[in-house]
Amino acid sequence: MPVQSRLIFLLTLLIMAIQPVLAEQNKPSTAVVQEGSARFTLLTDRLIRMEFDSQQHFEDRQSMTFVNRQQAVPDYQVSRDEQWLQISTQYIKLRYRRHSSEFTADNLAIELMVDGRPVKWHPGKKDTANLLGTTRTVDGFKGRVNVHNGEQLELEQGILSRDGWHLVDDSDNLMFDEANWVSDHNKDQQDWYFFGYAHQYKDALRDYTRIAGKIPLPPRYAFGYWWSRYWVYSDGEIRDLVDTVEQYDIPMDVLIVDMDWHNTYGLTSNQPKPTPFKGMLGWTGYSWNKAVFPEPERFLQWTEDKQLKVALNLHPADGIAPMEDHYQDMLNALDDPVIKDDWLAYRMSDKNWSEAFFEQILRPLEKQGVDFWWLDWQQWPTSKFVAGLNNTFWLNHTFFTDMQRTYPQRRPLLFHRWGGLGNHRYQVGFSGDAVISWDSLAFQPYFTSTAANVGYGYWSHDIGGHIVDDKAVASDGELYLRWIQFGALSPIFRTHSSKTDVAERRIWMYPQYFPAMRDAIKLRYSLAPYLYNAGYQAWQTGVSMIRPMYYDYPEQSQAYQSPAQYMLGDDMIVAPVTQKADPDSMLASQSVWLPSGQWFDISNGALLEGNREINGLFSIKQIPIYARAGAIIAQYPELDNLKSVPDKLLLTVFPGADGQMTLFEDDGMSNAYQQGGGAITRMESKRNKEGLSLHIFPVEGDYQGMPQQRSYRIRLPMSLVATQVKVNGKLLPKAQQSYDGKQLTQIIDIPVEDSRQDIHIDIDYPADWQAAVSALSGKAGYFDRLNMLGDKLKLMSARQDWGATIPDSILQVLDTATKINYHPNNLLDDIKTFDQGVAGLQDNIDGMPQISANEAKQLTAFLQQFQLTGETND
Known part of the structure; x- marks a missing residue:
């Protein structure tokens, strides 16, 4: 690498190292109690760090998992007698035997209350009711069963437990040095984090993400539809594909180009051949295959013109082949290259290698127009060069932080595999090659929502499945439809498949199911403001957009027994259909547990009483979605993509109760949201004897591209026809009111208004309307x-x-x-x-x-x- 470039890179690292925020994060909390060789840090009043080091060389650096221990000091009390140290907060009481050795069940205990009963923890006690987290991959799994060996998929432990506590042992974790690079750890130290949150699950996740890093908000385009298929696509074929997508009026934002975008050196047949590092030829490459992409710059300019974001597939563990376009540049930049059969070995943990890789190999492709990277399978789980370093974690960290340094004006986005606790800082996850089956589809709602227990809220699945186990199942249009309907209401919506002629992913190739498939994609785009808002809330609170039912209903046993459903944001329950319809009725059954209160069945237009389980029946075009009574859901009109925020907003106000919503919007690309950037719009609805009043508050805040004027379409499902509508005290003309008889929905169009203007909408109904409206339910x-x-x-x-x-x-x-x-x-x-x-x-x-x-x-x-x-x- 040229000296100038290297100096710039090192200067960037130095600047990052001395940033005040990072410096603050490296400090230990001031809520520290030391007792001999033991140190206790009160990170919150329910989260305590416990260290034992016989040499008292306590660790203040950031670990791979915990990167910010500088927290507000909670209220706590410390007392000592001749034998015991006691530390107490409002929620937990810790006792440690003074003058003793490393932590054991004889010298350390913590007491807390869980659901009104006392619980005592001590070292060695098993977390018997952990609610689990996630795992690296579902490759080869049919549902939860591996088709190759019959083993069950095991999920790692999460932060939450019905036992009321969880212990994270960080003792063997590696550290970050001041330049945010991997460092060693004190192997002789006990380093534990005790979470004593009882069943206050949301509080636990909030505090976990405060000390382990927040869940970053992806760019807005990531919430759109991603096209992906493992196929030898040419430039022309992709252009034809996108043209057809447009002809069928299908919105799309992201184009994933799988492995065959690059040259496959030495691969002359379909017989797999290994690289010098035991990967497969054809998996790795960094040079465009000019046979299929003759002019990459023009292709990427075309995708930019089409407002499509592009990611390319990588397998970095196989190193750099000698025929790569920038092989010599990479070789010249390395101080101490490791070469095998002329290939440059992968050594991402080596700072010099990493620097050269990003600058010499990837940067030229990014300058051509590649927007982000898909980091696919790695051939070995741990580094061969740094003991204990997780390859997947380290790749995710280096790629993500490289984007932060190189492109500070835009949000990083990475598509990768789960690398363990702390990986929630690097969205988005790739769950791997699931077997195409109804079992796989049925498992994914549980798998996705449970990942929220470790803050991993952006799983991207192969929607439709990947591996063909049964050709008839793989070509089943009904299965693909139901998978698409789930995908449209999952964190990241990406269809995909293996190289096969039976797993078709072009939805127009399924005439019977195409209308419902397209409707699901359009529903996704309609709900984009609601989903994006949920992503912003995840960054604020640590609670992912898709989460299990027990977050909101922790003391109700049914909340733990409903794995096939999840909360989507704060106001919707989704229970995707995951089984075939009855062949005679063409209706599929799907059970859902509705918590107490009233819930609106969106697919059937029915207001239902909760606190019960419902066995519903759904046609192929119906998705079981239930909105909280009174919820206000923000939606967009029909869009081609999510490039910008439209100047029209749809507000669906569901029946049954008063409601409110706070909607966050911003430019969709910058990191300004982390410093209070963006705009907030609040809405409130109240029901009275005359009808309904809706208040849209003036927008607060600003961002580049924000609509200064905005019109609204108000949708009122299960509604009578309004007798009159007033906007800010003035009668709204009948021409701006309509009624959808099929959906039994009143529609009110509010003309363009200054977005900073207060809007009061008063809707009157006939006398005794509240009794009459129940006749419309269902x-x-x-x-x-x-x-x-x-x-x-x-x-x-x-x-x-x-x-x-x-x-x-x-x-x-x-x-x-x-x-x-x-x-x-x-x-x-x-x-x-x-x-x-x-x-x-x-x-x-x-x-x-x-x-x-x-x-x-x-x-x-x-x-x-x-x-x-x-x-x-x-």
Whole structure:
């Protein structure tokens, strides 16, 4: 490397080392109590660090996991008698035998209260009810079972436990030096972190991320749709693919180019050949394959013009091949190169090697237009050059911090595998090559939400699955649809597959399921402000956007027994369908536990009482989503991508209670959010005897590109038709009000207003509206099911007699939504007529002569499944 470049690199490291914030983080907390060779640090009133070092060489450097021990001093008391040291806070009491040796069950104990009962911890006590965290990969797993050896997938322990405490042993962890580089550790020291949070799970995660680093907010584009497929794509094929995506009106933000973007030196057949380091030829490469990308700069300029962010796949552990474009530059920059068969060995833990790798190998590609990197499988878990160093962790750290240094004006984004505690600082995770199966899909909601227990809130799965175990299953369009519906409501939405002709990932190749697939992708984009806001909250609080039910309901046993569902942000429960639909009804069953209170079934338009389990039935286009009663959900209008914040916002105000929301928005790319940058918009809704009032507060804050003016569309599901609407005291013209009869939703369009203006919206309904509105609950779902019934009846009658038709009494019921659209003011009368018609459906169907007795029996079974809430358990 040229001397000038090396000096710049070292100067950057020096600047980082002396930054005041980092200097503060390296200091020990002032809440320190030392007793001989033991040191206790009160990081919070429920989190205590316990060190024992016979030489009293206590460790103040940052560890790989814990990087910020400088915390506000909690209230605590210290007392000593001849035998015991006692440290007490409001929540925990620690006792340590003075003048004793390293920590054992005989000399150390901590007492705390858990769910009203005393609990005593001591060294060696087992955490028997740990709620687990995550693991490095699901490669080769069909659900939770490895298809190669039958072993169960084991998740690492997390920070949370139903026992009420958890101990992190950081004794063998490596340290960061002042330049944020790997350093050794004191092997003779005990270094423990005791979390005594009982069942205050959110508090535990908040404090964990304070000392282990916050969960960074990804760029806004990362919340969009990612296209990925393991395939030998050419420049032209990708252009054709994107053109087709646009023709089918599918929004997209990220383009992942898998391994075949680069040359595959020495690989002349499909037979795998090893590199000198026992990886596979074809996995690693850093030079464009000009046979498929003849002019990479023009390709990357085209992706930029298309507003697509691009990531390339890497396998760094295999080193640098001698035929790479910048091999000689890399060789020249190394002080002490390690060469095997002319290949430069991977040595990321060597600062000189790392410096050269980023500057000579990756920087030229980034300058061409590569936006971020996909770090794929590493051939060995731990470093061969630094004892105890986790290769995956270290790659994630070096890549992420290199982006921070090199591009300080934008947020880093990395796509990689889990490397252990502390890896939540480097989003986004790649979960690996799952087997394509219904079992794999069913496991992923649990796997994803449980990772929140270690702050790892941005898992990206191979949506659709990767490994083909059963060709019929791999080509199942219904499975792919349900996986897409889960993916649309997961942290990162990336479809993917292996090199195979059966696992098609182009959604337009599944005509039967395509509309529902596209609807799921568009739902993702519609919910982008809600999801992005949840990502910002994760940075603030340590609580990931997708989290288990027990975070909010820790003392309810059902919250621990509902692994197939999760909270999506603060106001939604999602229970993805993970099994095939019944072939006759085309409805799939999915159970969900609803906590106490009322919840709005979005897919069926029903307001449901909670504190029970519901067995719902869902058509292929329905996703089981339940909104908290009164919730206000911010949404975007239809978008092609998430490049900018639109000047129109959709607000869905759900029935059942008052509600509020605080929406965070910013430029989507800078790190200003970490210093208070961005803008906040607050909304509140209140219900009264006249109707509903909605208050949109003036926006607070600013950011580059912020809409200075904004219009709003207010959606009120399960709503009567408003008698009048006032905006800031003035009547809103009827032309700006409409009613969706199919969804039974009042729509109110608020014209463009200054975003810093107060907006008060008052919506009046007919007298006694609160009693009348309950008649609408679930009817939108019935309309959808009746369309399915109508299709069945038309097919059955047409088979018997080409002139046969369906009785008018049935047709009138089927077309109720259209009548409501034409005359919304007759809504309640039409609903009453509809209820009467539904009650007589069975008799009318039985009276159709062209339908056989067997077919009538099938329709009877179908009608019985119309009960939207299914069987319930109180």
